[in-house]
Amino acid sequence: MKHVMEASHAISEAVKMIKPNVIAAYPITPQTHIVEKLSEYVANGEIGAEYIRVESEFAAISACLGAEATGVRAYTSTSSQGLALMFEVLFIVSGMRLPIGMTVVNRALSAPINIWNDHQDSMSCRDTGWLQMYAETAQECFDLTVMQYKISENKDVLLPSMVGLDGFTLSHVYEPFFIPEQKDIDDFLPEYVPTHAILEPEQPLTLGPIGFPSHYMELRKAQVEAMDNSLKVIENVFKEYSEKFPVQINGTRPEKYYHIEEYRMDDAETAFVAIGSVCGSIKDVIDDLRSKGEKVGLVKIITYRPFPMEAIKKSLKNVRNVAVVEKAISPGANGPVFEEICSVLFEAKSGAQVRNFIVGLGGRDVKLDHIQKIFDMTKKGEGKKQEWMF
Amino acid sequence: MKKQRIDYGSLKSKIGNVEITTGAVLESTGSTSKTKTGAWRSLKPVVDEQKCIGCGMCWTYCPEGCIEKSEKKFKVNFDYCKGCGICSNECPVKAITMVMEEK
Numbered sequence: 001m002k003h004v005m006e007a008s009h010a011i012s013e014a015v016k017m018i019k020p021n022v023i024a025a026y027p028i029t030p031q032t033h034i035v036e037k038l039s040e041y042v043a044n045g046e047i048g049a050e051y052i053r054v055e056s057e058f059a060a061i062s063a064c065l066g067a068e069a070t071g072v073r074a075y076t077s078t079s080s081q082g083l084a085l086m087f088e089v090l091f092i093v094s095g096m097r098l099p100i101g102m103t104v105v106n107r108a109l110s111a112p113i114n115i116w117n118d119h120q121d122s123m124s125c126r127d128t129g130w131l132q133m134y135a136e137t138a139q140e141c142f143d144l145t146v147m148q149y150k151i152s153e154n155k156d157v158l159l160p161s162m163v164g165l166d167g168f169t170l171s172h173v174y175e176p177f178f179i180p181e182q183k184d185i186d187d188f189l190p191e192y193v194p195t196h197a198i199l200e201p202e203q204p205l206t207l208g209p210i211g212f213p214s215h216y217m218e219l220r221k222a223q224v225e226a227m228d229n230s231l232k233v234i235e236n237v238f239k240e241y242s243e244k245f246p247v248q249i250n251g252t253r254p255e256k257y258y259h260i261e262e263y264r265m266d267d268a269e270t271a272f273v274a275i276g277s278v279c280g281s282i283k284d285v286i287d288d289l290r291s292k293g294e295k296v297g298l299v300k301i302i303t304y305r306p307f308p309m310e311a312i313k314k315s316l317k318n319v320r321n322v323a324v325v326e327k328a329i330s331p332g333a334n335g336p337v338f339e340e341i342c343s344v345l346f347e348a349k350s351g352a353q354v355r356n357f358i359v360g361l362g363g364r365d366v367k368l369d370h371i372q373k374i375f376d377m378t379k380k381g382e383g384k385k386q387e388w389m390f
Numbered sequence: 391m392k393k394q395r396i397d398y399g400s401l402k403s404k405i406g407n408v409e410i411t412t413g414a415v416l417e418s419t420g421s422t423s424k425t426k427t428g429a430w431r432s433l434k435p436v437v438d439e440q441k442c443i444g445c446g447m448c449w450t451y452c453p454e455g456c457i458e459k460s461e462k463k464f465k466v467n468f469d470y471c472k473g474c475g476i477c478s479n480e481c482p483v484k485a486i487t488m489v490m491e492e493k
Contacts (some may be wrong), residue, residue: 071394097413158412196401196412198394205396206416210425218405219414 001179002249007138007170010177011077011103011163012037014145016047017185018101021072024052024063030079030115032105032171038075049075057082061089061102068098069207071194073149076100079167080107080121087125093160094129094223096208097196099152100160102130103145106276106327107167108362116363117167118327119275123336129223131161131230132305134275136261138175139252140302141165143241147257150189150237156229158196164304166277166327168363178248188244227306234259234303259308261300262315264290268297270379271316273341274325275301278359278366282325285371296375307340313348316341322354323378325371329358334386353378356386364390427454431473433488435466441485448477448486 005013011034015023023042025035042051050067054060057078064074078086083104093100104122108114122132131151135141141163148161165171197207211219238257247255254261263283265271272282279300289296299315301308316322322345326335333339338356345352357374360366370389377383401411435448442463449457449464456471457464466477478486 095413194394194396196396196415198396200394203395204419205398206419206421207413209414209416209421211414215408215410215414218408218410221405222403222410222412 002176003179004174004176005138006033006172006174007135007141007165008033008105008172009037010138010142010175011145011165012041013179014142015075016041017179017182018073018075018146018149018189019047019191020049020075020101022050022052022064022067022074023047023076024054024060024067024074025076026054026057026060026078026082030082030105030107032077032079032167034077034103034105057085058089061086061093061100064100064102065089065093065096065098068093068100069096069197069199071192071198071200073192074100075102077103077105079105080109080115083121083125084109087128090125090128090130090160092208095219097158097223097226098160099149099158099192101145101148101152102160102162104162104164105167105171106164114362115167117169118361118363119164120328120361122162122164123328125162126305126336129159129227130305131157131159131227131234131303132164133161133303134164134301135170136277136279136300137177137252138170138173139177139249141170142177142179143245143253143257144302146185146189147237147241149192151230151234153192154230154233154237155195157226157233159223159226159230164276170277175252176249177252178245180245184244188241231259231303231306231308234306257302259301259303259311260315261298261302263298263300265297265299265315267295268319269295270321270323270375271296271319272298272323272325272371272374273301273312273316273337274298275304275337276327278325278327281366281368282371285368285375289375294375294379301337304337309344309347312341312344316345316350316352317348319350319352321378321381322352323357323374324354325357325359325374327358327360329361338386353381354385355383358386358388426469427472428469431468431471431491433473433475434468434491435471435473435475435477435486436489437464437466438485438487439463441483443483443485445482447480447482451476451480
């Protein structure tokens, strides 16, 4: 059925339909409407989950860890400082290979105190061993939330996943999107059957033991291999979902989900690379530029961890100028996506000029003018390697 | 909810010559008591039974639970005592001395 809701609630609807057994969340700032709605659903019996109102985000992710270790499906959601508070446990969850699903409503980190959108929170968690996928629209929020469990729980993956969506510009914006029938979702995502971790008195297991120097590296390597496996799993799950649930509202999602969405990349000589809701504005500018005869396109990154090296390499093969537009910065270096795009292009022996444009930190508007200017600078090769669009 | 059992054998894999399991799950339990942490010790608590008044402060404060009650007095379990010296520090009558561990 078609609905118009804010993207936060699109995620609440998706979580309701995937039938989690445990939801643990901290209800105060920087929380969003996602778990507020979920707590209502639990209270009125629409979701049969145990809802644990914890005392902090550290406790939220820890409660999910404990729940998932008993062999059930767990969910949590957070933002910025809340995600930062979870940091330590994120590694434990992925190391124990517990396929928890989490939504990260992307917001800036303090100081100064700021509740608005950028990607610095989840980008700084890129090395935690969690899968990361980013949404551009409410429909993608819904779809990725359903798909993340199917990917995470796959026996060749067994890694936790976070779906990122832009705070306010997406989380609080009302958009039309389509919700499939519950029976079709059940068919797509059956009940979670744990294969490696169940806290069950009849079969005692030790979970989370010490990993001596003799074993730690191998266990980390196994995690990396699982991450590598996930590339194919994600591709298959995206394909299955796209076929099972075709587009109902034009323009709300890619027709076929893939690690990246290529927008007018066919003969592009200049390409934008970006993540999240800003891609909508970039597409508008591209349409305008294309009508003036400019050969320009966009590579929207949906899967960020694992990083889809090959897909991006293929997409940027014939591109001469690349503008990586990012809402994150690693002080002392560049934006995290920029570094990886450079690495892809280096490996591909591409001679493309790559520039890093830092935009929209702490909720600063990214206007069409900004994007137009980014295009002009990139095409002409003007400006420094790292440019800030204030 | 259905009761699940894990096929433990299926969790095993090898990377190089090292056998690991998914998520480092171990079939056995009680690994804490199997790992005798006493070997980590460089200083060892020695109780002067003449001075000991049996108050149990060492037993209360030991972070590893390595002080055991024996009748009225207290004994150190050297299999697990890491030699932190908290017992010696807390003893109100200074009956516990930390001495260098010698093999």
